[in-house]
Structure formats: C-alpha cells, structure tokens
Amino acid sequence: MGKYYQYYVEGQDEEKIIQVLKTELQLIAPGKVEKFNVVSEKFTELRIMPLKMGTIVVLVFDTDAGNIDTLKENIKFLNKQRTIKKVLCITQVKNLEDELKRSCNIKEIKELTGSKSNSDFKHDMRKEKQFGNKMMKKGFDMEKFWIKTDNHIYKEILNQAAEIKLHK
Incomplete structure (x- = not known):
C-alpha cells in the first residue's frame, strides 16, 4: 500500500478490536493504534509530531456520548497539518457492542465471548487471545461492521470505514 495509517481509538476495547481486525483477521489497513478520545480530548501539535509525512x-x-464540537475542532486541526494526507472518521453507532451485535449472529453481546453477563463482556474480550476466531464462529461479517452513520448529533460526520477495509 505504501501508506501510513494512524488509528486513534476511544479505549482498550477499540484498541483490541483494531488489533484483531488488522492482524488476526487482516480485514483493515495495518497501522499504529493509540488510545485518544477524539470526542472529549483536543489534539496538540506535540501529539501528532511523531506522524510520518503522508499519514x-x-x-x-x-x-x-461526547462532544461534536471537540470532534469537529480535532478534524479541522488535523486537516491543517502538512504531515497528514487525510482524516477518516469511523462512527461506532451507538458503541462497539452495538456494532458487534449488528455484524455477528448474536442477540446479546455476552454470546460473543461466552461471558456470564453482558457487563462481563468487555473484560472477557480484552483477555481473549483468539477473539477474531470467536467473532468468525459467530458469523462476523465485515460488510455489516462500521457501516452506519449516526442520525442525531453526529449526522454530519460520515462513516468512512470503507476506506480502510481490505477487500479480499
């Protein structure tokens, strides 16, 4: 590809899913992953300094949750940086668990990890070594993952996940 990708994700759960999708399942473009909540924290020049030209x-x-104004400021700031080639947004409508329920053959999120309860899911997912395998066993479909755009607060932010998905 010859492109550098830098993923900024909300927390450990998103960090885990990005790692699984790019490494174990090889369904998205490879790149570095960093925890940074773009709807509640503001980017600084110091934070983006390590980025390579063309990232x-x-x-x-x-x-x-979150603040659309902070997100918009971050997008505007990133688009002004000369090292950054493009800024892509991936909206998880409403959250990661909802995305996984939409893209797997499950009714409740606990079914994905065999957790005792839905509230145990995140902990169990983070410690699971073969999470991609579990996703595939539950019929994970990348075509259904990260495809929605929020109709409310974030309606003007398009979901651009298609641009990082690898088509096999």
Whole structure:
C-alpha cells in the first residue's frame, strides 16, 4: 500500500478490536493504534509530531456520548497539518457492542465471548487471545461492521470505514 495509517481509538476495547481486525483477521489497513478520545480530548501539535509525512489518520469513536464540537475542532486541526494526507472518521453507532451485535449472529453481546453477563463482556474480550476466531464462529461479517452513520448529533460526520477495509 505504501501508506501510513494512524488509528486513534476511544479505549482498550477499540484498541483490541483494531488489533484483531488488522492482524488476526487482516480485514483493515495495518497501522499504529493509540488510545485518544477524539470526542472529549483536543489534539496538540506535540501529539501528532511523531506522524510520518503522508499519514492517514483514522478516528474511531462511539456516537452515544461526547462532544461534536471537540470532534469537529480535532478534524479541522488535523486537516491543517502538512504531515497528514487525510482524516477518516469511523462512527461506532451507538458503541462497539452495538456494532458487534449488528455484524455477528448474536442477540446479546455476552454470546460473543461466552461471558456470564453482558457487563462481563468487555473484560472477557480484552483477555481473549483468539477473539477474531470467536467473532468468525459467530458469523462476523465485515460488510455489516462500521457501516452506519449516526442520525442525531453526529449526522454530519460520515462513516468512512470503507476506506480502510481490505477487500479480499
């Protein structure tokens, strides 16, 4: 590809899913992953200093919380940086669990990890070594993952996940 991707994700759960999708399942463009909540924290020049020229920045965030103004400021700031080739947004409508329920053959999120309860899911997912395998066993479909755009607060932010998905 010859492109550099830098993913900024909300938390450990998104960090885990990005790692699984890019490494174990090889369904998205490879790149570095950093925890940074783009809907509540503001980018600084210091934070983006390590980025290589021509980097494509991918912002992954939930649409169930946060501040659209902070997100817009971050997008505007990143688009002004000469090292950044492009800024892509991935909206998780409403959150990661909803995205996984939409893209797997499950009714409740706990079914994905065999967790005792839905509230145990995140902990169990983070410690699971073969999470991609578990996703595939539950019929994970990348075509259904990260495809929605929020209709409310984030409606003007397009979901650009298609640009990082690898088509096999």
